[in-house]
Amino acid sequence: MTVATNVPAFCQGIQHFQKKLSSFDQYGQEAAIPAGKTAIASPSDKAAVYQTMLAADALRYLTLQITASKQSGHPGGFASIADTIAALVMLGHKNIITEVGHHAPGFYSNVFLDTSLEAMGINSVQDMRDRFREMHGLLGHLSGQIPGLLNPAGPLGQGQHFAMAGAKLHPGVLFPVTIGDGGLGEPYIMSSFGHFNTAYPQVTNFLPILVWNGYSQEHHSMVSTKTNEEMISYWAGNGFAEVILVNAKDYDDANQPGDYVDSTMFSLEGRMAFTQAILEATDKAAKSALDGKLTVLIVKQLKGAGVHKRGAQSHNLYPGDSVEKDYIVAALKERALTPAAWELVRSNYVRSSGGAAAKTAVTEQEYPLSDLGNIPLEEYAVGGEKQVATTAMGAIVAYVGQQDRDFIVTNADGNAASGIKNVNTALKIIHPTTDETYFQQPQGQVYEPLSEDACAGLAAGQALFGARSLWCSYESFAINGLPIWQTVTQAMAELRRLTPSTITLFTAGALEQGRNGWTHQRPEIENYFAAMMRNGNVFPLFPCDANSIQACYEWALGTKNKGITITASKSPLEIRTTLEQTRQGLAKGGIVLQEISGDKSVVFAVIGDMTLIPVFEAAEQLKSQGIGSKIISVINPRRLYRPTDVAWDSCNREKDDNFLSDTEFAAMFDGDALLGVTGGSSAMLEPVMLRSNSRRDVFAWKQGETASSAGQIMEFNGITADNFVQRAMALIS
Numbered sequence: 001m002t003v004a005t006n007v008p009a010f011c012q013g014i015q016h017f018q019k020k021l022s023s024f025d026q027y028g029q030e031a032a033i034p035a036g037k038t039a040i041a042s043p044s045d046k047a048a049v050y051q052t053m054l055a056a057d058a059l060r061y062l063t064l065q066i067t068a069s070k071q072s073g074h075p076g077g078f079a080s081i082a083d084t085i086a087a088l089v090m091l092g093h094k095n096i097i098t099e100v101g102h103h104a105p106g107f108y109s110n111v112f113l114d115t116s117l118e119a120m121g122i123n124s125v126q127d128m129r130d131r132f133r134e135m136h137g138l139l140g141h142l143s144g145q146i147p148g149l150l151n152p153a154g155p156l157g158q159g160q161h162f163a164m165a166g167a168k169l170h171p172g173v174l175f176p177v178t179i180g181d182g183g184l185g186e187p188y189i190m191s192s193f194g195h196f197n198t199a200y201p202q203v204t205n206f207l208p209i210l211v212w213n214g215y216s217q218e219h220h221s222m223v224s225t226k227t228n229e230e231m232i233s234y235w236a237g238n239g240f241a242e243v244i245l246v247n248a249k250d251y252d253d254a255n256q257p258g259d260y261v262d263s264t265m266f267s268l269e270g271r272m273a274f275t276q277a278i279l280e281a282t283d284k285a286a287k288s289a290l291d292g293k294l295t296v297l298i299v300k301q302l303k304g305a306g307v308h309k310r311g312a313q314s315h316n317l318y319p320g321d322s323v324e325k326d327y328i329v330a331a332l333k334e335r336a337l338t339p340a341a342w343e344l345v346r347s348n349y350v351r352s353s354g355g356a357a358a359k360t361a362v363t364e365q366e367y368p369l370s371d372l373g374n375i376p377l378e379e380y381a382v383g384g385e386k387q388v389a390t391t392a393m394g395a396i397v398a399y400v401g402q403q404d405r406d407f408i409v410t411n412a413d414g415n416a417a418s419g420i421k422n423v424n425t426a427l428k429i430i431h432p433t434t435d436e437t438y439f440q441q442p443q444g445q446v447y448e449p450l451s452e453d454a455c456a457g458l459a460a461g462q463a464l465f466g467a468r469s470l471w472c473s474y475e476s477f478a479i480n481g482l483p484i485w486q487t488v489t490q491a492m493a494e495l496r497r498l499t500p501s502t503i504t505l506f507t508a509g510a511l512e513q514g515r516n517g518w519t520h521q522r523p524e525i526e527n528y529f530a531a532m533m534r535n536g537n538v539f540p541l542f543p544c545d546a547n548s549i550q551a552c553y554e555w556a557l558g559t560k561n562k563g564i565t566i567t568a569s570k571s572p573l574e575i576r577t578t579l580e581q582t583r584q585g586l587a588k589g590g591i592v593l594q595e596i597s598g599d600k601s602v603v604f605a606v607i608g609d610m611t612l613i614p615v616f617e618a619a620e621q622l623k624s625q626g627i628g629s630k631i632i633s634v635i636n637p638r639r640l641y642r643p644t645d646v647a648w649d650s651c652n653r654e655k656d657d658n659f660l661s662d663t664e665f666a667a668m669f670d671g672d673a674l675l676g677v678t679g680g681s682s683a684m685l686e687p688v689m690l691r692s693n694s695r696r697d698v699f700a701w702k703q704g705e706t707a708s709s710a711g712q713i714m715e716f717n718g719i720t721a722d723n724f725v726q727r728a729m730a731l732i733s
Contacts, residue, residue, distance in 0.1 A: 007339045010115075010346065013126025015065065015323060016336040022268055023050060024341060031347040032090065038354045039092030043279035046272070048090060051348060053275045054337060055086035055113070058345045060264075060306040061335040062109035062125065066138075068308075068323045068332075069129040073140060076304040076314025078106025080213035081178055083263065083275055084299050085110055087282040088176055094353040095166065095361055097151050097177040099159025099189075100211070101141030102315070107149055108138050114349035116148030116358035144464075144491025145652065148357030148364070150175075151464065152491040156183035158484045161457030163206035164196045165465050169406060170362050174286050175206040176297075181223050182216030188453040190238045195449035196458070197239055197294050199430040207289045208296045210235075213303035214260035215312040224260075228300070235296045242288045242295040246281045248274055249300070256302075264306035264334070307331050366497050367466025370404040375557065377550045379579050386572035387546035389609065390419035390507045393553050393568070397470060398426030400557065401445045404468055410447045410455035411472040412481075418472055418507035419570030456481025456504075460488035463502035468557075475506040475567060476513065476522040486532065489563030493537045493651045501562035503553075507570050510701065511610045511679045511710040518704030521713070523680035529565055530683035533638045536647040537656065538563045540684065542607045543582065544593070544633040545575050551582035552635070561654045567680075569609050571710070576612065577633070585635035589660050589687075590668065594619065598628025602728040603671035605688045607634045607678035610710050615677055617721035622728060632668060640665065640687035665691050673731035675699065675724055679714065695731040699723065 007017070021028070027050035032040045040048040059082040060075075067073030077100060078085075088096060089110070098107060111117055112128055122128050122138075131137030138146065142153040151162040163177035179189060193208070212231065214224040226234070228245060235243045249256075251274035254265040263274045278299065285297040304314025308321070308331040321328060337345070353360050376399055380387050397420065401407045409415070415423045421439075428444030435441075447458060452473060459471035461484075473481065488502055506525075513520035532538040539562055543549035549568050556564040576593050577585075585591035590605070594616070602622060604615045612633065619629040638646070643659050660668070669688060674696040676685035682700035689696060699719050707713045714720060 008343050008346070010124050011339060011342050012124040013129050016332045018336045018338050021338055021341055024338065027051065028054070028341060028344055031344055031351065033348045033351040035351065038352060040090050043091065043283040044276060049272055049276045049279060051344060052083070052086050052090045052279055053271055054341050055090065055345050055348065056083040056275070057306065057335045058113065058337060058342065059086060059106055059109050061332060061337070062112065062128070063106045064307045064328065064331055064335070065125070065323060066109070066129050066132045067105050067317050068321055068325070068328045070133050071319050071321050072133055072317055073105050074102035074316055075105060075307045076309070077180060077211060077213065078103040079307045079314065080301045080303045080305045081209070081211045081299060082106065082306070083278045084209060084282060084297070087279045089349060089352045090279065091283055091286060092353050093174050093176060093286060094357040095150060095173055095175050097159050097163045097166070097175055098142065098153050099156060099183055100178060100180040101153040103178065104140060104142050104153070105132065107142060108132070108146065111146070111148035111357050113346055114148070114352065114356045116356045119147035119358045143494055145494035145496070148361055150361055150363045152487050154487055155483045156180070157186035157188040157453065158457065158487060160189055160192055160208060161461040161484060162464065163208070164203070165458055165461030166362060167203050167206040168200060169367065169462065169465055169467055171205065172290070173205060173362060174290055176209055177206060178209045178211055181210060181212045181214070181221040184210065185222045188451060191451055192449065192454040192457060194239055195454055198432060199447060202292070204292055204294050205290050207285055210296060210298040212298055212300045215303040215315070217315050218312050220312070231298060235298070239294055240296045241293045242285070243298065244281050244285050244295070245298040245300065246277050247300040248302070251277065260300065260302040262302045262305040262310060306335055363465060364497070366499070369468065369500070370406070372400060372403050372557065375399065375554050377554060377579060380547055380575045382575050382578060384575055386574055388419045388570055388572050389543060389546045389549040389568040390505065390570045391422060392546035393505065393549045393566070394420035394422040396550060396553050397423050400468065401427040406467040407469065408445050408447050408459065408462060409470045409472060410459045412448065412450055412452045412455045413474050413477060414448070415446060415472060418474065420472065452477055452481035453484065456485045460485050460502045463500050464488045464491060466499045468500045470503050470505060472505045472507065474520065475509045475525055476520045478504070478506055479522065479525050482525070482528055485563065489532065489538060490535065492561040492563065493535065495561060496652055498560045498653055501556060501559045501564050503556045504565045506565060506567045509567065509569060509679065510704060511713050512569055512571055514707035514709055514713050517706035521704030523701045526681035527683045530681060530686060532563065533641070534646050536651045537561060537654070539636060539638050540565045540567065541636055542634060543568050544609050544612060544635070545573055545577055547575055547579050548577050548582040548635065551579045552586065555583070555586050559654070561651070571610070573609050582635060585633065587639070587658065588664065589636050589639035590632045590634040592630060592668065593633050594631045596623050596628050598623065599626050600732045601628040601630060601671040602732065603669055603674045603694065604629065604631045605634055605669060605674060605676045605685060606631060607637070607680065607684055611677050611679045611714070611719060614714060614719060614721040615724065618724035618728070621721060621725045627728070627732070630671060634688065637684055637687050640691070642691065645687070645690070670694060673728050675728060677719065677724070679719065697727050697731065
């Protein structure tokens, strides 16, 4: 260990210090960001350039040491973009987003330097080492709970959605987003940029930064063979008006082989020249993005620059890659700073952007929401004319959009096809061509890319950043957007602030898509939500009619930090409930729709609306044989779990510990036999099946097929009145 004197307290845990740094006396005597300022004065100022280089070395040092402390984590990818991250901070930009979860330790290092991590009790490097990759500490990938960091990051192809949502909601604020060249192969990235720019051409204050380091996780990246000209043409061909590329190779005075080189191997003069180029390019790109141009900054530098290994071998640490390992020690000593340099770096970081990101980032405060007033609901008469549930909800959606101009509705397959054309009529599809026939105009609030990922991404991203949104989808197609919706919902459970719940409407379920066959019949998506229900803040809702869906959406709009899915049919169906009944069902999990007395009683726990049709038929058949029945519409199955089944107490905000008591559950579901019925996944009925003491069975979706009607699809899957009666009689006998 290198011994140093006069070490700042935050440096406790740093193992290696330099005794002296070349040119520090010339360029390091005063912080490049003066007291009272929020950024450097000029990207060409030599002191600012030198101190940016120091900051980049500090980031590399911290990233490598904290990962090596646990012999685990990913230092290499971030190391190749550390200079640009340092440049952003020196230029006063801290609303930084990433698409790359593997860059997490570098981003933790970045917010540590400006004191943001003190909000979670991490005051020193030793604290950061101790809590890296530990429970209630610094997770291996970015989550929602880290002070100063704007977004979770895990699956590739997600980060741009957060950057675009932030830019839309915060004009005049720059949202840089780093994108790995390993993840550039994901098709979602460019397509989502393209549709967003067509829909919102005036919103350009997000800045993708391509980390072009030549390598993916375990091999060369698929774009590593592109020439500089080809990469520039690729972005320009996808609509980017300003493409700025900085290539470390152009500044290499160490004669490194290959197209990708390590700037930390340059001479001091070479490093200064490269760092100045990075600062100037970053400043130019930021100003261009803020000035109305769709801009990308591309930084070409070898993966692993300045850490223990280079190329894909730098990506991950493995058991044995400890802080005592010879090549780890050598790399740390190469990047080590003097105590005075650490103090200088921290001074610049704390002053940048007016303070710690944990206090200044846009996501550290609640976003101001428009007052919705009294939400208008239209209550239809029970037993009256049949109504389309989705259309009834669409009227409320239209009202919300008219009250809240930030509100957006996203749908990849068309609202009209889901029975909510009234949303398009009221809010208009965002399109550069004004056409009244199709309810489209540039200032609309209905966002319709063809990618479910882009739909879910912008809607969920906007909710995470504090604004209202609604993602609508066919149940059969929504699976392509669920990864980011799940990422955001988990982050919402971890947030330290309140934010509107991320809400979805899934329509045209499998039972309504008979003619289209199995390609449009994927109700197994409910398995996804059934698993997520145990997470603590996820609420799949199943309204049973047009009144019920209005009460469900009304409830969802009043919630915070939750993930709420509403699944309903687009066919005209009977009105079976009042608004108040569904409000009771939301609180108690379900509502009794019908009860018939008899010698014995069969209880039906039913999820969905169309599935009620054969259940009511079965009740009549049982009645004719003197058998009683009770039909329960399960509206909010999460309420039917036991408290110990769900991780509700792990949520940072809005802990929801409302579950149906054992006494209430028995009163609702006890009978001589219990049949669970759903047109989707049987997993959604797990809470009922876990708690019931009755003889019981489940009727659920098995397989898709082409059919002429919902009834024929249900018959194909065994969901018929005759089958219910036959099984009920077997159970009660």
